[in-house]
Amino acid sequence: MSELHDVRMLRDYFRKALILENPHPSLDRYLTSMGIEVERLDESVTLNEDEVVRILEEGQHDLLFKRSRFEVNERVLQASQNLAAIMLCCIGDDSVDREACAENGVLVMNDPVSNGRSVVEMVLGEMICLARRIFDADRDGRSHLWTKNSKERYELKGKNLAIIGLGNIGKQVAQVAEAFGMRVFFYDTRELAREVGIALGWTSCATLSEAFRVADVVTVHVGAEDHRGRSNRDMISYEHFSQFGADREPSSPRIFINAARGFLYDPELLKRAVEQGHVRRAAVDVFPQEPGSSDDPWSNPYADFASVVTTPHIGAATEEAQPRIAQHVANTTQLFNEQGIVRDCVFSPGQTIGVETDGACTILTVIHSDQRGTKKAVDDAIFEAGLNNIRSSHRDFPDYGFAYEVAAIDRPLDTRQLHELVARAQSITGDVRAVRAIRQIPLRNEGCK
Numbered sequence: 001m002s003e004l005h006d007v008r009m010l011r012d013y014f015r016k017a018l019i020l021e022n023p024h025p026s027l028d029r030y031l032t033s034m035g036i037e038v039e040r041l042d043e044s045v046t047l048n049e050d051e052v053v054r055i056l057e058e059g060q061h062d063l064l065f066k067r068s069r070f071e072v073n074e075r076v077l078q079a080s081q082n083l084a085a086i087m088l089c090c091i092g093d094d095s096v097d098r099e100a101c102a103e104n105g106v107l108v109m110n111d112p113v114s115n116g117r118s119v120v121e122m123v124l125g126e127m128i129c130l131a132r133r134i135f136d137a138d139r140d141g142r143s144h145l146w147t148k149n150s151k152e153r154y155e156l157k158g159k160n161l162a163i164i165g166l167g168n169i170g171k172q173v174a175q176v177a178e179a180f181g182m183r184v185f186f187y188d189t190r191e192l193a194r195e196v197g198i199a200l201g202w203t204s205c206a207t208l209s210e211a212f213r214v215a216d217v218v219t220v221h222v223g224a225e226d227h228r229g230r231s232n233r234d235m236i237s238y239e240h241f242s243q244f245g246a247d248r249e250p251s252s253p254r255i256f257i258n259a260a261r262g263f264l265y266d267p268e269l270l271k272r273a274v275e276q277g278h279v280r281r282a283a284v285d286v287f288p289q290e291p292g293s294s295d296d297p298w299s300n301p302y303a304d305f306a307s308v309v310t311t312p313h314i315g316a317a318t319e320e321a322q323p324r325i326a327q328h329v330a331n332t333t334q335l336f337n338e339q340g341i342v343r344d345c346v347f348s349p350g351q352t353i354g355v356e357t358d359g360a361c362t363i364l365t366v367i368h369s370d371q372r373g374t375k376k377a378v379d380d381a382i383f384e385a386g387l388n389n390i391r392s393s394h395r396d397f398p399d400y401g402f403a404y405e406v407a408a409i410d411r412p413l414d415t416r417q418l419h420e421l422v423a424r425a426q427s428i429t430g431d432v433r434a435v436r437a438i439r440q441i442p443l444r445n446e447g448c449k
Contacts, residue, residue: 007422008105008367008437010084014062014337018055020047021067023089023329024322030330034337036063047292049076056080063333068092068313069292074100084439085109087333089325090316093346094224094261102400105367105436108346109332113168114324115316119259120172122315123219124180126283130255131156131217133281135309152280154216154253157181162205162215164236165222165260166193173219174202187211190227208235213246219257220264229399236265241273254280259315262286267301274307283309340365340406340441347397353404355391360408361448363441366421370396370403373428374435378405381421385413402436412440 017031019040028038039059041047047070056064056079064072065087072086077100086096088110101108129135131154140147161177163170166188174184174197184202187210188194194204205211212218222232245252256279258264267288273279284302290313291298302308316325335341340363341354357363364382368374375394382389392407413421418438425434442448 006433007435008081008084009418010437010439011062011082012439012441014084014333016059016061016082017063017065018052018059018061019065020052020070021089023065023067024326026323027065027089027326027330030326031333034330034334036333036337049073052076053079056083063087065089065329066095068095069290070095072096072101074104077101077104077106084437085336087329088346089329091115092224092261096346098346099400102347102397102402103433103436105402107336107342107367107404109329109336109342109344110346111325111328111332112344112349114328115318115321116169116172118318118321119169119221119315120176122285122311123173123257123259123283124176126257126309127156127177127217127219127255130257130281130283130309131159131253136306139306152253156217159183159216159253160185160214160248161217161219162187162211164188164208164211164218164220166190166197166202167221167223170221171196171200173221174200182217185211185214208240209243212240212243214248215254216245216248216252217255217257218244220260222260222264224261232261233263234265236269238269238272241265241269242276242278244273244278254278256282258283259285262288262290270308271302271305274305279307281307281309283311285311285315286313338441339363339443340439342404342406345404347400348395351395353393353395353406355393355406355408357408357443357445359445360390360410361443361445362409362412363443364405364407364409364413365437365439365441366405366407366435367437368403368405368425368435369429369431369433370398370401371429371431371434374403374425375405377421377425377428377434378407380424381413381417382407382409384420385417387411387413412442 014036016037031038060080060082062082062084068090083106085107091112096108133153159182161182161184163186166186185205186197186202187205187208198204225231245254302310332343343352366378388410390408394405396403422435426432
């Protein structure tokens with residue numbers, strides 16, 4: 001067996017899942033109904049790497065479900081040789097070492113849709129409250145002050161909204177803002193996003209600076225990286241803040257809202273912009289450093305700035321969003337478990353990788369390097385085993401150096417044939433890690449034994 005060189009020979013159907021960070025409890029029921037044994041760490045337990053590694057080593061779980069805090073690194077990935085995927089019950093994948101996952105043949109899937117409405121409503125609520133100075137009025141009232149006036153209190157109707165990032169959430173914010181009578185501008189570097197936004201009647205900004213200049217309100221909805229895989233860290237500079245509303249009237253409300261990522265700018269820059277009057281008011285839901293739990297110490301960088309309203313990363317924290325996320329992630333798990341179908345993969349957002357199973361009795365999935373010849377090794381192994389490759393799907397992830405192969409075949413390869421597949425890939429590429437993971441899923445189609 002040494003020639004397998006640490007290839008993950010994954011189980012046909014998944015048997016065990018470890019759940020961290022307290023996603024909605026309905027997830028457990030969905031997984032149990034698939035025949036997957038669930039081990040959930042109590043939310044009162046402070047997560048640490050050593051404990052999670054110990055549990056994975058002892059349980060050899062197939063799947064790890066988590067939200068956004070616990071860091072998945074090489075050590076965590078290698079704790080279970082059965083680990084096939086990290087299932088994120090959230091949008092953000094910043095807490096997962098994607099390069100290490102690619103090298104170890106572990107896929108990463110998230111939920112990019114289910115919490116959208118919750119974030120949208122929070123952003124619009126903050127927009128209204130900041131425009132009308134409702135937070136100020138509440139604070140004054142608690143000090144027994146009666147501050148009834150119209151100073152720096154605004155309607156949203158007729159104001160310019162600039163949305164940074166026209167993805168799923170950004171588009172929804174734009175649609176709701178239009179219903180308030182706002183004019184929608186957006187900045188997005190993706191050609192398709194620009195085409196969609198323009199087709200919907202919104203104005204595309206050529207630069208981030210332009211988006212700030214034309215705006216009365218700026219709201220940010222970008223991921224950790226752009227579509228080319230480049231980090232969005234520090235994408236917003238003081239120069240951007242200083243140009244806020246430059247093309248608008250001096251009385252512009254100049255409201256800034258960030259419910260996306262905490263590292264898009266240094267908090268000191270936003271505070272400086274508030275002090276200098278470039279930003280009148282802001283709402284921040286995300287921070288460069290966030291505590292792992294409510295028991296961990298945390299220092300709010302905006303604690304002394306009454307004009308900056310802060311919330312503890314609660315954009316998706318609603319009674320409605322969490323069960324939606326559980327169901328969506330469970331559905332993703334079922335497709336992956338029963339047919340090898342991959343959707344919402346963070347390595348290739350927006351794409352689904354899989355095949356129709358009609359006429360097949362086995363699904364073969366192989367995670368391998370993207371070097372020339374590895375796909376041929378899989379095809380040759382199927383051919384030389386005398387099997388019918390009824391249909392297949394292949395997807396390269398060149399930024400991470402691996403590929404995912406799914407083939408619908410008429411019967412499984414035996415152990416010797418699997419070893420030959422690995423050896424052939426190693427021989428063609430000269431890479432002992434040419435194949436990272438193999439899985440064969442028996443189908444229950446008519447005529448299959």
